[in-house]
Amino acid sequence: MTDTDAEAGSPLIPCPSRQPLNVEGVRAYASDPFWKRVRTVILLSLFALWVSLLAVAAVGAARKPCGNYMRARRSAGVDGLVYRVEAGAFCCGDSGKGDLRGLITKLNYLVELGVNIVWLSSVHKSPNKNFGLGVEDFQTVDPDLGTLEIFKELVSEMKKRDLKLVIDLVPNHTSSKHIWFQKSIDRIDPYTNYYIWEPPYKFDGEGNPIPPNNWVSRTGGSAWEYNEKRKEFYLHQFSKGQADLNFHNEKVLEEMLNIFTFWLDLGVAGFSLDAAPHLHEVLPLRDELLIGSNHHLETINDSQNSINHINTNELPENLKLLQALRNYVEDYSKKSDGIPRILMTGIHDTVKYAAKYNSNGSKPLVDLLYNFPLITRINSSSSANDVMSAISMWINNIPHGIKANWVIGNYGQKRIADRLGSNMVDGMNMIALLLPGTVITYYGEDIGYHSDATKFPDSKNYPSKILKTQEIGDGHLNVYKQLSKAREEPAIKFGNLETKVLNGSVFAFTRYEPGFPQYLVAVNWSEEKVQVDFGVFDVSERARVYVQSSESPRRDPDVKDIHAVVMEPNEGMVLVFEP
Template identity: 35%
Template sequence: MKSYVFFFVIFSYAIINSQASSLRLFRERRADDPNETQKEFWKRGILMDIYPRSFYDSDGDGIGDIKGITEKSDYFVDLGVEMIWLNPVLKSPMKDFGYDISDFRAIDPIFGTMEDYENMLKEMHSKNIKVIFDFVPNHTSDQHEWFIKSVQNDPKYKDYYVWKDPKGYNSTGAPIPPNNWVSIFRFSAWEWSEERKQFYLHKFLIEQPDLNYRNPEVVKEMNDVIRFWLDKGVDGFRVDAIQNLVEDVSFADEPAAANSGITDPTLEGYYNHIYTLNQPETIVVVRGWHEILESYKDRFMTLEIYDEDVKVIMKFYGNETNPVSDFPFNFFFINKLSGRSDVTGTRLKSIVDLWLDNMPKGKWPNWVLGNHDRNRVSSRFGTDLIDALNMLVLLLPGTGVSYYGEEIGMVDAVISFEDTQDPAGINLGPDHYTETSRDPERTPMQWDDTENAGFSTASKTWIPVNENYRTLNVKAQNEASQSHIKVYKDLAKLRLKKTFQFGTIEFAVATDEVLAFVRSYEGSPTYLVVINTSAEDTTVDVQNGDVKLPDSATVVIRSSTGYQRGN
């Protein structure tokens, strides 16, 4: 394999003189903070997405749990991760693995107890690790007490969900759905209730009925849920599927999407979702949640939003006088890079510019490579690029977001249809399940080379462990002289320096093969990041770019293959 030149150099002097435009610079410095430390924890640390079912199994039942996460608290400390975001652990029938919640105030027994949660929070906080909870407001489980009573037309709960009469009846007397809206998981988004004689809306599974946020009582209920967990001590929320929260009152048919290439009208991608996504009322509801968080000390909220239009996403920041969230997740490294061939220096720069140039004044950026819903970074872009891409997201200005396993370069597993758990894959059947199943990126964490990768002592885990675990695991990489995890740890330490916490960014070089940028901050060392995105060794003259650079410098961090540090 060719060696790649992904490394950092530290200049022999502190400041770079440049006149780059403000759109190409980013600086966050608090005039009221003489010690120059980030007061907001979510600006300082790395946020790691933890899929609880797959992180660590403490009781040998084959499923990861809260005690398992607690037992691994020292791992986060050693890694340099200061925030963990837990995918749902609340009570659920698990039709969508926790995203169908039947009680917003209870821990599901699969993951443990409320006492386990409280112990985890205490342990994490004792080690200065913040805990972020998944908040799933768009829908509940069909087994939630609210929905059961809504089906029964209980006066209090009858309008807690989105109910509509049929458009009519077909020749056999079967009710016709109110419109052509489809579920994210395929087929109609409407399900008939024989008991109530109406359809209810479900943008996800049939077992996930949508809440009605035009009902003030629903807004109040969810406000109370947020307060419940804040009072319990949770440090913030990642809010799920926020674009879906409110629907247009016309309930009109949605038009087909132009040039989608999808010909099957039962699939979500066939339509342009002008009536079911990003309704203006959604912003109002989310702003109310942010106001609740502001009434507590040092709390945080981020939003899940997938949209091609950067202007739509930026609305979910709000502005300095009317904030909506601390930041919406930046998924452009996911959405706009379809594979290895897309990863070029010019492409990466354009994505960074797109976010920074459109971000509202005074707001904070973030960078995401992968998560529990997307194929793993190493599988999308190549195992040789994992160090380079980790360097990119962890040392750009803003908050770096990682998905567990990215620190060791985990790849997607091959999961048979018989072992498939994800309804998104099961709904497409054995011939097409791999097109949408999220199971390959959700396999158990690979801790060592023992049975089940050290994840569980069970005879069978909830989903198979990736077969490569005997060579790709945390223990092996910690013991190796060079490895992905060692690069990650060095990055986590480096990003805490003032230059990366507060400094400017300037691009020195951006070609199809190379991206190079400089981070600098007055009175602190200046760093150059050079990333080779090509599949070959590349020579680049970084002094021939737009930024003045010295004649020599020292390698501080490099990829796990490449030039030695200290050269």
């Protein structure tokens, strides 16, 4: 602006002079009509903003439920839909039985399901005892499942489809046929102390060696097996064909990190660490205590439940080892592509020990702790209150940094259709897929498999008759796909959760995110029809059925009266309420 502009009385600088203002000048400006209008606009704007903030706060307070409640967390790590595959039982490929080639043929199907992560059972060479968890060679693929070249093809095809691959890895033990173990028997360094070896406690009257202490294996009987060649006992917390590694020996950790590198270099996104609670044991040896007693056992008891496994389970050293593994995969990511790698594991008592797996209050040691209450605490005689209790037990005890997750099937249990009945398959999937957090689907639960159906439909017949029927109609597969699709909705991804039991037999919960459609899930755990009032939740009066159990006779998607909804026996439904 020039001096001429100022002298002409610019509307931006209405002062006639550049001289400092005195009190009279300020008063003159304050009474000027232009500045009065400016002050009025500013004050009205601030008042409107204040009223808006009060309104938002009031709505939020009103929306917050007073019952069982949680806020879904926007957290990193394992998120979305995890699909658990047993490589040897999923789908037939080149071998005529379940193998890696069969899995490759089903990748498009998994994408259609909305899967983000494929969690694959152990593919390592193994004598195939106990689901391949006694590994004979950590750096080869079991010939029954394929080859390393086929594994590389699997990883490549998954990356094309934006699927991540997590594989089972058992750091706790190896097969007794592993080359490390064979060299350890012969005391060939550095393998001499790769395993837990101990001399006999003593010999009995017939010259038979007596185990070093009273430790009992997870499969029953002594946790010690005598080796005639080495003349010592080795520890096996599982079967005698699975010898425990000695992580007190730093070289064993180095070996495990090399194994991590091998598979990470091949392109896996991470590992599920099996038997992690057993990684360390107390040395020097001490007897376990008899449950309900302070006295040491003097004889071996065949039942693993007869003693407190305080010297072989959930030791503090386990957490230090997991921290070392976590640090290693993080360093690997930083030095390679910057993409975070995944670590998952399971523990016997998730609620009791979960907090310990959060290393420093904000950064967990693992990305996912499997959560089993919907398997172990729910059966055919369970009620809606039992379901709510199992869910609340986990939700109310989730430590900061630990991701909620829901598992409703695994290899150690019968299928949902067998445990609860085929009419409960859809209801359980509704609960698992629409609760906050990650869902882990055991292969086949998406189509209501029974326990005697050990393999997925043959790839040569894909889409098979059973899949085609379920997909185009109201079958389990169609229900599952609708639920998977709903997981992309803001209310399901980020929304609040409120749970209730209605009329004593219907377990129900809502998911709500302000400004977006609200969802209500309800499952009738009764063998009788029941009328429920969904108005006990903070929902609108208008609702429609988003999806219902495949066996439901309901055909009208519009809900006439949310205060009087009749649910069929064992029926599940998902309602959607527009904002």
